[in-house]
Amino acid sequence: xxxxxxxxxxxxxxxxxxxxxxxxxxxxxxxxxxxxxxxxxxxxxxxxxxxxxxxxxxxxxxxxxxxxxxxxxxxxxxxxxxxxxxxxxxxxxxxxxxxxxxxxxxxxxxxxxxxxxxxxxxxxxxxxxxxxxxxxxxxxxxxxxxxxxxxxxxxxxxxxxxxxxxxxxxxxxxxxxxxxxxxxxxxxxxxxxxxxxxxxxxxxxxxxxxxxxxxxxxxxxxxxxxxxxxxxxxxxxxxxxxxxxxxxxxxxxxxxxxxxxxxxxxxxxxxxxxxxxxxxxxxxxxxxxx
Amino acid sequence: xxxxxxxxxxxxxxxxxxxxxxxxxxxxxxxxxxxxxxxxxxxxxxxxxxxxxxxxxxxxxxxxxxxxxxxxxxxxxxxxxxxxxxxxxxxxxxxxxxxxxxxxxxxxxxxxxxxxxxxxxxxxxxxxxxxxxxxxxxxxxxxxxxxxxxxxxxxxxxxxxxxxxxxxxxxxxxxxxxxxxxxxxxxxxxxxxxxxxxxxxxxxxxxxxxxxxxxxxxxxxxxxxxxxxxxxxxxxxxxxxxxxxxxxxxxx
Numbered sequence: 001x002x003x004x005x006x007x008x009x010x011x012x013x014x015x016x017x018x019x020x021x022x023x024x025x026x027x028x029x030x031x032x033x034x035x036x037x038x039x040x041x042x043x044x045x046x047x048x049x050x051x052x053x054x055x056x057x058x059x060x061x062x063x064x065x066x067x068x069x070x071x072x073x074x075x076x077x078x079x080x081x082x083x084x085x086x087x088x089x090x091x092x093x094x095x096x097x098x099x100x101x102x103x104x105x106x107x108x109x110x111x112x113x114x115x116x117x118x119x120x121x122x123x124x125x126x127x128x129x130x131x132x133x134x135x136x137x138x139x140x141x142x143x144x145x146x147x148x149x150x151x152x153x154x155x156x157x158x159x160x161x162x163x164x165x166x167x168x169x170x171x172x173x174x175x176x177x178x179x180x181x182x183x184x185x186x187x188x189x190x191x192x193x194x195x196x197x198x199x200x201x202x203x204x205x206x207x208x209x210x211x212x213x214x215x216x217x218x219x220x221x222x223x224x225x226x227x228x229x230x231x232x233x234x235x236x237x238x239x240x241x242x243x244x245x246x247x248x249x250x251x252x253x254x255x256x257x258x259x260x261x262x263x264x265x266x267x268x269x270x271x272x273x274x275x276x277x278x279x280x281x282x283x284x285x286x287x288x289x290x
Numbered sequence: 291x292x293x294x295x296x297x298x299x300x301x302x303x304x305x306x307x308x309x310x311x312x313x314x315x316x317x318x319x320x321x322x323x324x325x326x327x328x329x330x331x332x333x334x335x336x337x338x339x340x341x342x343x344x345x346x347x348x349x350x351x352x353x354x355x356x357x358x359x360x361x362x363x364x365x366x367x368x369x370x371x372x373x374x375x376x377x378x379x380x381x382x383x384x385x386x387x388x389x390x391x392x393x394x395x396x397x398x399x400x401x402x403x404x405x406x407x408x409x410x411x412x413x414x415x416x417x418x419x420x421x422x423x424x425x426x427x428x429x430x431x432x433x434x435x436x437x438x439x440x441x442x443x444x445x446x447x448x449x450x451x452x453x454x455x456x457x458x459x460x461x462x463x464x465x466x467x468x469x470x471x472x473x474x475x476x477x478x479x480x481x482x483x484x485x486x487x488x489x490x491x492x493x494x495x496x497x498x499x500x501x502x503x504x505x506x507x508x509x510x511x512x513x514x515x516x517x518x519x520x521x522x523x524x525x526x527x528x529x530x531x532x533x534x535x536x537x538x539x540x541x542x
Contacts, residue, residue, distance in 0.1 A: 160404030175378035180366035180395035
């Protein structure tokens with residue numbers, strides 16, 4: 001039993017990790033907490049739902065359409081809502097992000113109504129039996145897709161010029177600009193990647209928990225944020241590690257402690273982390289110069 | 291027309307004229323100093339030339355091309371590079387990677403090429419590494435290529451900033467207090483390096499400096515700023531003897 005709890009925890013964690021990557025990359029590069037990020041997951045789910053159920057298209061087309069839509073949505077949100085606030089105080093940007101989050105939820109409420117819809121799995125992978133353990137198909141799918149995405153993303157960041165431009169902007173926006181790095185393009189790219197990952201996460205999540213409503217993105221968004229902080233916000237491997245850790249902790253506490261308390265345990269872990277190591281597992285220590 | 295022509299450039303913040311009617315003519319390959327007391331507006335001039343601030347008035351031509359009012363990234367592409375008074379390296383990247391960030395405007399491959407590690411990626415990376423190492427060797431940082439930039443001693447960080455700026459393939463190099471915080475030995479080495487960079491790359495250099503030994507040692511000409519106004523300019527030896535300049539620096 002433990003193995004199957006662990007596996008479904010890892011698969012839940014992989015989804016958190018995909019969302020947390022968006023949080024952490026945007027934080028690292030634009031130095032802001034994009035609290036609308038969780039709702040992009042919901043949008044991704046609804047778009048896939050619309051394409052596959054309402055329009056009756058193939059699952060893969062729905063997946064692709066949803067990723068493209070969310071990528072463009074991410075770029076648009078940054079252009080319209082955050083870019084004009086580039087020089088503004090962090091609080092203004094944070095409040096704007098919360099505003100964008102409510103906007104997305106309410107637009108979804110307006111178009112799709114408050115009732116949650118039943119989400120058909122887009123891509124069906126058969127279950128696998130190893131000895132006495134049955135691994136559900138969507139667990140395999142989720143873990144497989146997430147691992148591939150994380151490898152590609154790591155290679156992209158470390159092995160491409162756009163990736164190293166991202167690292168440079170995250171360290172010193174002004175200096176990067178003066179060295180010829182296009183900061184606006186880099187920030188747009190970051191939002192595009194983050195939102196595209198959120199769409200993938202949304203679809204994987206709806207495949208596992210086949211329900212979608214206007215508030216579907218809220219809780220996973222918050223959990224992924226915890227994961228990003230747990231792993232060290234701004235750190236990409238940290239987000240991956242934090243996501244998996246939070247997913248496993250949540251699932252094991254559901255299995256062995258209490259289903260009702262599992263969220264409380266997750267949040268308690270965040271509080272303990274912030275008390276013990278405020279920078280997160282892989283976060284860098286900030287040395288204050290005196 | 292001179293290689294660098296700055297005509298009556300100026301900017302004010304609120305009511306304060308940070309720089310007023312700044313004027314400069316510089317020939318190709320010339321090493322030019324910009325001096326003046328603290329707060330005189332020297333770094334503001336650099337910020338105007340690199341697009342960090344947009345000038346309220348005046349024009350700026352480099353190599354016959356109008357640079358006035360262009361954005362930072364455009365100006366960098368058109369050949370203006372700078373270093374910073376307070377060092378602004380990418381501290382968590384290696385020495386080599388810092389220089390390679392500067393090279394990115396000249397070498398291009400798509401992200402997909404990088405992720406899939408196609409042959410074009412390897413050949414471009416090899417070319418970039420060679421170019422970066424050439425610059426690091428000139429500035430005697432070749433041995434530290436794999437060190438984190440933040441772990442370098444102070445003097446070497448300053449040199450790395452010059453290497454990174456040179457990597458953007460500039461026509462016009464702006465050095466903001468390159469010798470700040472250096473001991474006399476380091477400063478002497480730096481002077482040789484700046485001269486070498488000028489001769490080797492036929493570079494036109496404008497530098498801000500408080501160390502008069504450095505200015506007198508390598509700058510052919512200087513301009514003196516005081517309260518945002520140009521006090522005087524000309525041959526270094528003559529300007530440094532000017533009673534007005536001495537007064538501005540030392541008071542009466």
